[in-house]
Amino acid sequence: MKRDRDNENVTGDGVRAAGTKNCANRATKVSGQLERLHSEVPLEPESQFASLDEATRHLLERELSRRRFLAGSMAVAGGVVASQVLPYAEAQTEAATPTVPDVAEVNLNVNGRAYALQLDPRASLLDTLRDDLGLTGAKKGCNQGTCGACTVQVDGQRVLACLSLALMTQGREITTIEGLSDGDTLHPLQAAFIRHDAFQCGYCTTGQIMSGDACIREGHAGNELEIREWMSGNLCRCSAYPGIVAAIQEVAAQGDA
Ligand code: FES
Ligand code: FES
Numbered sequence: 001m002k003r004d005r006d007n008e009n010v011t012g013d014g015v016r017a018a019g020t021k022n023c024a025n026r027a028t029k030v031s032g033q034l035e036r037l038h039s040e041v042p043l044e045p046e047s048q049f050a051s052l053d054e055a056t057r058h059l060l061e062r063e064l065s066r067r068r069f070l071a072g073s074m075a076v077a078g079g080v081v082a083s084q085v086l087p088y089a090e091a092q093t094e095a096a097t098p099t100v101p102d103v104a105e106v107n108l109n110v111n112g113r114a115y116a117l118q119l120d121p122r123a124s125l126l127d128t129l130r131d132d133l134g135l136t137g138a139k140k141g142c143n144q145g146t147c148g149a150c151t152v153q154v155d156g157q158r159v160l161a162c163l164s165l166a167l168m169t170q171g172r173e174i175t176t177i178e179g180l181s182d183g184d185t186l187h188p189l190q191a192a193f194i195r196h197d198a199f200q201c202g203y204c205t206t207g208q209i210m211s212g213d214a215c216i217r218e219g220h221a222g223n224e225l226e227i228r229e230w231m232s233g234n235l236c237r238c239s240a241y242p243g244i245v246a247a248i249q250e251v252a253a254q255g256d257a
Pocket of ligand 2: 198202203204236239
């Protein structure tokens with residue numbers, strides 16, 4: 001049986017036979033639908049139409065004109081709504097949008113020095129330090145608050161400079177790695193980092209030191225686990241963690257920070 005069917009399909013006879021059958025089925029179906037339509041929709045008296053075709057054409061035209069009428073009504077209604085509601089919505093949007101000045105005067109205190117700056121109010125503290133003040137110690141790693149490379153201190157607390165607006169740090173004391181040492185004398189934690197070989201490429205190092213210094217003053221450097229927990233926001237791609245933890249632990253134990 002299967003072989004016969006396959007042969008028919010290969011020669012094309014089967015395909016033609018199936019096509020003819022499908023057409024016949026479809027014609028029967030359409031004719032049934034038309035008959036149902038005539039029985040459900042009341043028509044003008046039968047005498048008005050000479051044939052079934054004419055009655056069908058009449059029905060289709062009536063349906064078409066009904067749809068055109070509905071479409072036209074909806075377009076008019078849409079136009080009325082748009083002309084009345086849109087100006088109101090636009091006015092509301094304009095009223096709700098605050099105007100932001102292009103330039104703002106910002107006074108910063110960085111490493112004990114005062115700076116009067118004209119800044120884009122949206123400027124981050126990190127970009128301001130690096131681009132406007134030339135203090136490139138704080139690094140831009142991710143620029144989205146996940147790596148800690150940009151860590152600086154504001155009023156003694158560690159903050160991510162990439163997520164802080166410069167505008168928001170006015171009147172506060174900002175300390176960067178450049179302000180941590182005393183002239184040529186390194187900060188104890190800087191010296192400890194060198195002793196413990198706590199870096200390789202050094203890209204994360206300034207953030208690690210600024211964060212580690214605050215971590216010690218916060219009292220979160222009692223043991224290795226505590227240091228790892230409270231320094232977990234500072235990532236090191238070179239994986240110099242053993243040296244970093246050892247340096248912080250040593251300075252914390254000496255009470256030098
Ligand atoms: S650059 Fe700020 S957290 Fe990565
Ligand atoms: S020393 Fe290279 S990323 Fe930390």
